[in-house]
Amino acid sequence: MAKKKFVEDKRQAILDAALSLFADQGFHGTSVPQIAQKAGVAAGTIYRYFDGKEAMVNVLYRHWRETAQGFVLSEFPVTAGPRAQFGAYWQRLFEFALTYPKAIAFLDFHHHQPYLDAKSFETERAGRATLRPFIEHAQQRGELKAVQPEVIMAITIGALIGLVKSAREGNVKLTPALIKEAEEICWSGISTPAAAARKK
Amino acid sequence: MAKKKFVEDKRQAILDAALSLFADQGFHGTSVPQIAQKAGVAAGTIYRYFDGKEAMVNVLYRHWRETAQGFVLSEFPVTAGPRAQFGAYWQRLFEFALTYPKAIAFLDFHHHQPYLDAKSFETERAGRATLRPFIEHAQQRGELKAVQPEVIMAITIGALIGLVKSAREGNVKLTPALIKEAEEICWSGISTPAAAARKK
DNA sequence: TAGTAATGAATGAACGTTCATTCGCTGGAG
DNA sequence: CTCCAGCGAATGAACGTTCATTCATTACTA
Incomplete structure (x- = not known):
């Protein structure tokens, strides 16, 4: 349970970062590495939680x-x-x-x-x-x-x-x-x- | 005079193409080669008329x-x-x-x-x-x-x-x-x- | 130790931009 | 009238960079 919690926290951090960047710069104006950096994860980690940039938006x-x-x-x-x-x-x-x-x-x-x-x-x-x-x-x-x-x-x-x-x-x-x-x-x-x- | 007219036509074609693509796909969602293709000119030609993509928008x-x-x-x-x-x-x-x-x-x-x-x-x-x-x-x-x-x-x-x-x-x-x-x-x-x- | 989560370097495609080259018109020489 | 030298306009291949995405490796947990 505590482990699952951790996983969900990371997913949430990615979503929060993406929301903020998409809101400011738009979809095409935001890069996946940029989202990863703001979320505090590696770029590859995003693809453990989402099928890609389009799925995320x-x-x-x-x-x-x-x-x-x-x-x-x-x-x-x-x-x-x-x-x-x-x-x-x-x-x-x-x-x-x-x-x-x-x-x-x-x-x-x-x-x-x-x-x-x-x-x-x-x-x-x-x-x-x-x-x-x-x-x-x-x-x-x-x-x-x-x-x-x-x-x-x-x-x-x-x-x-x-x-x-x-x-x-x-x-x-x-x-x-x-x-x-x-x-x-x-x-x-x-x-x-x-x-x-x-x-x- | 007739020559100058031609030149301005090309500039206008680029602006028309850019307007349409920017309106549909946004600034970051539109590439310079895409604008060039729609305008019927080569990509390099755009830079004879504009300093770059940002200047154009x-x-x-x-x-x-x-x-x-x-x-x-x-x-x-x-x-x-x-x-x-x-x-x-x-x-x-x-x-x-x-x-x-x-x-x-x-x-x-x-x-x-x-x-x-x-x-x-x-x-x-x-x-x-x-x-x-x-x-x-x-x-x-x-x-x-x-x-x-x-x-x-x-x-x-x-x-x-x-x-x-x-x-x-x-x-x-x-x-x-x-x-x-x-x-x-x-x-x-x-x-x-x-x-x-x-x-x- | 087994198994999963996370990494970040590697990948090929596509980006904006540059530039050596080609094109096509113009005006003067023959 | 024909030719071609000169020249700016136009080209598109090539540039370095950055993109989204992958995957072999590492780190962590149970």
Whole structure:
């Protein structure tokens, strides 16, 4: 057991190093020896744990997409109204972004890239599918504007990623107050005027 | 004269090939011989026109950022009200994205990357600086929400990029009607309730 | 001591870049 | 009009380096 633990520690060190380097330099901009050095192992050791560089980026991609999804959904108010659900989603995703900044950078950088395999694309698709019913339900209640759910997702996540990137470049500072302001902006964009008025 | 024309054609062929490959595969994912092959020239020829791969990506970055900026500003209604200005900005940027899809993908892919030089970063900064006064003016008139202008920019451009990417992945189709819907969503997000009500 | 985990030098392919050579046009001589 | 010397543009083989990956060897554990 103690031995198995040791083995898993080494695997984890490799994954951590790879996440950080991929997030900063991208897949093609990062070399395997570089990952090995940062992880504190020999280059050959990586191939005891992964089939190769592509397999490694796919393991990372799926792991962090599922982690992000789980992180948000673990506190999602399934029975609450649309406004509260949107607020929870928004706040929780920023909490994730601030807790795991490398993971957010990695996921954005490697989104839909050609070296991701079918299983990784499926993880991506499943994530969107989980979200869609909540949007449709809110639209049926007349609280979200009646556009394609994909448009709501693209705008919301796009705005969120835009803010995270802007913060990374030093143009804004992601304080709780600013995140709340941005939440209000985003909600008043996607919600119907009626729903917005009801809130007042 | 006719000879000089020929020379410039070759330079342009290299830039076109590089734009397309960088947009699809990224900087590190594209090799110089690959660019040469796509441009229909020998690898060595590239070095008659550019100092190297890094110089090439910087030339492309600055060229397309300035082109995009010029494309939008050439029809910008400087004296109109904030709502009309936002509409013009939004529509014109989508027009650019649909006219030069590779350029938009390239600019997004290579934004703020470590191989961009100081001059390219300056081009980036100047672009934001041009926009800021219009946002501040609209805020003074009480038509845009009173948050940091950078937040308005990050959310607006983030949402726009989110839509363009979603379209590239086949999740939505960028019809004029959809672009107009998205414009309305974005404007009702960043504008004050008072300004939104006035429009009705 | 047996067996597995880890190593890092070795490998061949591919990288960005260079440069000796070739190509193709131009303008003056015959 | 024909020829070819001169010259910059274009080439692609060759360079040294670095890449991802392999594997014979070593180190460690049980």
